[in-house]
Amino acid sequence: MAAADTSTFSRLVRLAPALTVLLLVAPVVAGLAGAAAPAFGWLPVLGGEQLSLAPWVSLARTPGIAEMLLLSFTTGLISTALALAIVVLFLGAFADSAAFVWLKRLLSPLLAVPHAAAAIGLAFLLAPSGLAMRLVSPALSGHTTPPDYLFPGDPFGLALIAGLVVKEVPFLLLMSLSALPQCQADDRRHLALSLGYSPVTAFLKAVLPSLYPLIRLPVYAVIAFASSNVDVAMILGPSTPPTLAVSVVRWLGDPDLSMRFMASAAALTQLGITLLALACWWCLEQAIRWCATPRLTDGRRNSGQRLGSLLGGGLTWLSVTLLGASLLGLTLWSLAAFWPFPSAWPTPLTLANWGRALPGLLPATLDTLWLALAATVLATILVIGCLESEALNHRSMGAGATLVLYLPLLVPPVAFLYGLVQLQAQLSVAPGFMVVVLGHCLFVLPYVFLSLAESYRRLDPRWTQVAAGLGHGPAAAFVRVRLPLLLAPIATASAVGIAVSVGQYLPTLLLGAGRLTTLTTEAVSLASGGDRRLTAVYALAQLLLPALGFALAIGLPRVLHRQRRALLT
Amino acid sequence: MTTPFSCRHPLAARGVTGLPGAAFALGAVAVLGLGMPAWAQDGASPLNQPWQEVEQQARGQTVYFNAWGGDPNVNGYLDWVAGELERRHDIDLVHVKLDDTAAAVSRVLAEKSAGNVDEGAIDLIWINGENFAAMKDNALLLGPFAQRLPNFALTSPDANPEMTTDFTVPTEGFESPWGKAQLTFYYDSERVEAPPTSMAALLDWTKQHPGRFTYPLVPDFHGSTFLKQALIALVDDPAMLARPVGEADAEAAMAPLWDYLDALHPHLWRQGRDFPASGPALRSLMGDGELSLAFAFNPAEPAAAVNNYQLPPSIRSYVLDGGTIGNVHFVTIPFNASHQAGAMVTANFLLSPEAQARKQRLDVWGDPSVLDLARLDEAERQALTPMDDQPARLAPQALQQTQPEPHPSWMEAVEAAWLERYGSR
Numbered sequence: 001m002a003a004a005d006t007s008t009f010s011r012l013v014r015l016a017p018a019l020t021v022l023l024l025v026a027p028v029v030a031g032l033a034g035a036a037a038p039a040f041g042w043l044p045v046l047g048g049e050q051l052s053l054a055p056w057v058s059l060a061r062t063p064g065i066a067e068m069l070l071l072s073f074t075t076g077l078i079s080t081a082l083a084l085a086i087v088v089l090f091l092g093a094f095a096d097s098a099a100f101v102w103l104k105r106l107l108s109p110l111l112a113v114p115h116a117a118a119a120i121g122l123a124f125l126l127a128p129s130g131l132a133m134r135l136v137s138p139a140l141s142g143h144t145t146p147p148d149y150l151f152p153g154d155p156f157g158l159a160l161i162a163g164l165v166v167k168e169v170p171f172l173l174l175m176s177l178s179a180l181p182q183c184q185a186d187d188r189r190h191l192a193l194s195l196g197y198s199p200v201t202a203f204l205k206a207v208l209p210s211l212y213p214l215i216r217l218p219v220y221a222v223i224a225f226a227s228s229n230v231d232v233a234m235i236l237g238p239s240t241p242p243t244l245a246v247s248v249v250r251w252l253g254d255p256d257l258s259m260r261f262m263a264s265a266a267a268l269t270q271l272g273i274t275l276l277a278l279a280c281w282w283c284l285e286q287a288i289r290w291c292a293t294p295r296l297t298d299g300r301r302n303s304g305q306r307l308g309s310l311l312g313g314g315l316t317w318l319s320v321t322l323l324g325a326s327l328l329g330l331t332l333w334s335l336a337a338f339w340p341f342p343s344a345w346p347t348p349l350t351l352a353n354w355g356r357a358l359p360g361l362l363p364a365t366l367d368t369l370w371l372a373l374a375a376t377v378l379a380t381i382l383v384i385g386c387l388e389s390e391a392l393n394h395r396s397m398g399a400g401a402t403l404v405l406y407l408p409l410l411v412p413p414v415a416f417l418y419g420l421v422q423l424q425a426q427l428s429v430a431p432g433f434m435v436v437v438l439g440h441c442l443f444v445l446p447y448v449f450l451s452l453a454e455s456y457r458r459l460d461p462r463w464t465q466v467a468a469g470l471g472h473g474p475a476a477a478f479v480r481v482r483l484p485l486l487l488a489p490i491a492t493a494s495a496v497g498i499a500v501s502v503g504q505y506l507p508t509l510l511l512g513a514g515r516l517t518t519l520t521t522e523a524v525s526l527a528s529g530g531d532r533r534l535t536a537v538y539a540l541a542q543l544l545l546p547a548l549g550f551a552l553a554i555g556l557p558r559v560l561h562r563q564r565r566a567l568l569t
Numbered sequence: 570m571t572t573p574f575s576c577r578h579p580l581a582a583r584g585v586t587g588l589p590g591a592a593f594a595l596g597a598v599a600v601l602g603l604g605m606p607a608w609a610q611d612g613a614s615p616l617n618q619p620w621q622e623v624e625q626q627a628r629g630q631t632v633y634f635n636a637w638g639g640d641p642n643v644n645g646y647l648d649w650v651a652g653e654l655e656r657r658h659d660i661d662l663v664h665v666k667l668d669d670t671a672a673a674v675s676r677v678l679a680e681k682s683a684g685n686v687d688e689g690a691i692d693l694i695w696i697n698g699e700n701f702a703a704m705k706d707n708a709l710l711l712g713p714f715a716q717r718l719p720n721f722a723l724t725s726p727d728a729n730p731e732m733t734t735d736f737t738v739p740t741e742g743f744e745s746p747w748g749k750a751q752l753t754f755y756y757d758s759e760r761v762e763a764p765p766t767s768m769a770a771l772l773d774w775t776k777q778h779p780g781r782f783t784y785p786l787v788p789d790f791h792g793s794t795f796l797k798q799a800l801i802a803l804v805d806d807p808a809m810l811a812r813p814v815g816e817a818d819a820e821a822a823m824a825p826l827w828d829y830l831d832a833l834h835p836h837l838w839r840q841g842r843d844f845p846a847s848g849p850a851l852r853s854l855m856g857d858g859e860l861s862l863a864f865a866f867n868p869a870e871p872a873a874a875v876n877n878y879q880l881p882p883s884i885r886s887y888v889l890d891g892g893t894i895g896n897v898h899f900v901t902i903p904f905n906a907s908h909q910a911g912a913m914v915t916a917n918f919l920l921s922p923e924a925q926a927r928k929q930r931l932d933v934w935g936d937p938s939v940l941d942l943a944r945l946d947e948a949e950r951q952a953l954t955p956m957d958d959q960p961a962r963l964a965p966q967a968l969q970q971t972q973p974e975p976h977p978s979w980m981e982a983v984e985a986a987w988l989e990r991y992g993s994r
Contacts, residue, residue: 256703339856513690525638528638
């Protein structure tokens with residue numbers, strides 16, 4: 001009985017990687033083929049019947065193309081570097097402090113804020129007619145009408161970088177928190193402290209070198225997202241010219257269908273820019289390692305302590321405050337009647353906006369919930385299967401395999417999703433729930449993997465060996481030993497998966513032919529109508545589901561493991 | 570055993586070498602799909618049936634209406650339409666809310682590329698202008714169907730050429746009129762006493778009120794419409810705009826427009842270094858008090874926005890001396906719609922006096938009717954005469970002063986040249 005059980009389990013587990021590859025590679029490659037063919041002039045339905053480089057020539061001649069490329073590249077790298085620096089300095093300066101505990105509590109609501117909602121909130125906070133200016137007007141600033149300064153939308157993309165950083169800090173923090181126990185951070189830090197190192201220095205010299213490899217993939221995902229995202233750039237980025245990704249979306253949506261050729265070439269270029277940004281980051285990593293290695297052992301106990309803790313604390317709280325104030329602004333807008341400048345508090349407050357939205361809100365919430373649960377459960381099972389198969393085979397996946405997993409995160413969605421719709425039409429797959437679930441999985445699965453992989457791999461193999469020594473097969477060892485030990489990271493990974501699924505716009509719209517109405521599709525189509533009050537209502541509703549998911553992810557292990565406190569750290 | 574994730578995995582390899590194969594497949598399918606449209610040989614097509622038969626076929630169908638979903642008023646109106654269609658015709662109307670009509674065009678295009686000729690996911694699209702021209706040029710539409718709709722005659726298409734021309738492109742029955750739009754300026758009467766009533770006056774006004782006016786980023790539809798309005802005012806011979814741009818010396822014709830914009834931009838919001846993304850974004854800036862003067866393309870939009878708190882009650886609407894650009898918006902049916910009869914019955918209901926009257930109500934949507942009042946009976950005429958007195962609403966007689974849209978090729982030429990000159994600074 002035990003033997004049969006074992007072989008079924010092993011066979012199922014060995015199936016998981018193949019299934020995962022199929023699920024991730026097939027759509028992206030087919031979608032990219034759909035983009036690559038028109039990029040080289042091939043799209044018979046629009047009269048493109050021979051291969052040519054004309055789309056690339058017209059792309060190169062597009063006014064402002066150099067600025068677009070530079071903007072995508074720099075905002076992607078700078079925002080990631082800033083976010084990472086903030087997280088590292090904060091962890092170094094405040095580990096174990098009261099501030100640390102507080103931020104941990106704030107983390108789940110902060111993570112749950114959808115990117116577009118954060119961007120809308122931030123734009124309202126910092127714009128000349130925004131909440132910040134209203135608070136000082138007219139008393140301090142003297143303005144009775146909004147001043148005319150260019151922010152957000154500044155040509156250097158500073159507002160865009162700020163918007164990306166406030167969303168990336170919570171994500172990287174979450175990733176670091178789940179990785180810290182895996183590299184014995186506390187032991188390392190305590191040892192360094194006992195040797196007289198100041199806290200930030202202790203963290204930088206003793207913990208970071210072993211922490212960074214664990215959060216490297218999440219950092220890469222952040223770079224890819226930051227250099228190719230559309231919604232944040234559309235709201236906070238400059239418009240003359242915008243980033244390349246925004247232009248790709250505009251060109252793909254241009255009524256002049258012959259623009260599709262150039263748009264496809266631009267989509268492939270976007271892929272190139274993202275890869276270039278990743279390559280640059282890799283070079284930076286090498287350079288820093290080369291410069292820093294001698295310093296790690298130079299014995300100095302106080303390098304950068306004062307500055308580090310000041311910056312780490314200050315910038316972390318600044319980004320948390322910005323995000324919090326953005327949410328407060330959204331909440332006020334959802335309750336506002338006409339709210340003119342310079343009043344900083346809307347009067348009268350009204351529930352009319354919520355009342356207008358309510359009839360549509362409930363069905364959209366249910367659709368969103370089922371989609372997110374289905375996609376997350378499927379993705380989590382496959383990810384656990386892949387990782388378990390690694391464990392059974394005693395070897396971890398190579399660089400090529402890692403690339404496969406992150407393919408959907410590295411390739412800009414606009415590039416392959418239209419090609420994917422083509423494939424869907426070709427195979428006569430009716431648009432609907434299952435197709436959209438699979439489409440969501442493309443983006444959910446890599447993030448679940450990202451969140452879970454390191455914890456899973458770092459799990460001490462001796463636990464399994466002990467279980468085997470006690471006569472348990474791999475299935476029993478998995479169910480009774482590994483799964484409970486990994487409950488907290490699995491719950492966190494699922495919560496990340498739910499948040500990712502809830503935020504999906506293009507896959508839901510394109511693969512479902514718009515027939516599935518989710519909170520995000522409603523929010524985006526309402527946002528296109530410019531009604532900030534209704535948009536705020538939907539953005540807040542959009543935030544509730546993932547926030548619930550994160551609360552469960554943190555609460556559930558606490559309840560189940562209340563007798564095993566060491567498992568919670 | 571090889572690792573399942575190795576990049577030499579058979580699936581990955583097939584995917585990569587499959588690239589030219591996929592492109593070839595696309596081509597082959599498209600060639601096959603380009604044959605005779607299904608309806609041409611098909612006697613059962615609703616295009617060849619008596620209307621009662623069409624209504625019979627439509628019973629029990631689910632009609633997927635792809636329409637911009639950015640305006641809660643429009644969404645609410647379509648909810649009402651869905652209820653009526655269910656009750657009267659047993660049709661289940663599903664409003665597929667888009668943020669951009671281009672998404673629908675892309676889908677039909679993808680389906681055609683894939684050789685899907687009769688199982689399309691879209692049954693009806695809200696459309697006009699460039700999107701219509703593109704779909705018609707690429708044979709993505711079903712038709713002609715408009716003449717088959719009993720209510721189409723109520724628009725008096727023979728007397729009203731705008732019911733059968735869309736941005737100067739003849740519709741030839743491939744789309745059915747739904748509502749009207751006209752470029753309408755509006756201002757905050759608490760801040761502005763005398764708004765500019767011509768393009769020349771607008772330039773002077775912005776000099777006196779720097780940073781209080783702007784237009785949406787081209788090629789957004791609202792931004793492009795503003796440019797066309799300026800072009801009509803500035804060009805030597807407006808008649809040339811009705812012809813395709815190739816027949817005229819476009820450079821010379823557009824030169825006064827660029828001189829005008831060069832003079833205007835330094836006095837715009839953010840000195841013309843940034844532009845709002847869309848017409849609705851322009852309205853938000855009015856609501857925030859950043860602007861004192863703006864424009865919309867639905868003449869009822871400012872008044873409706875006052876009603877739902879987006880604009881101050883001091884807003885007033887007007888059109889320029891000599892009128893402004895106006896056009897009609899339509900609904901169309903893709904060539905491969907799965908529920909053609911249902912789509913035609915829906916289009917016909919949208920043209921009914923009852924549906925048009927409700928649409929025109931300010932508390933519903935405020936979109937002007939396309940019906941010819943002379944064709945209606947007294948009660949229907951009454952219902953179509955606006956009763957509400959919202960001061961922000963455009964006076965009905967202002968709608969008489971409509972200037973025709975230029976040929977779509979002008980829009981493309983102006984947009985391309987604008988992006989060249991101002992798209993990156």
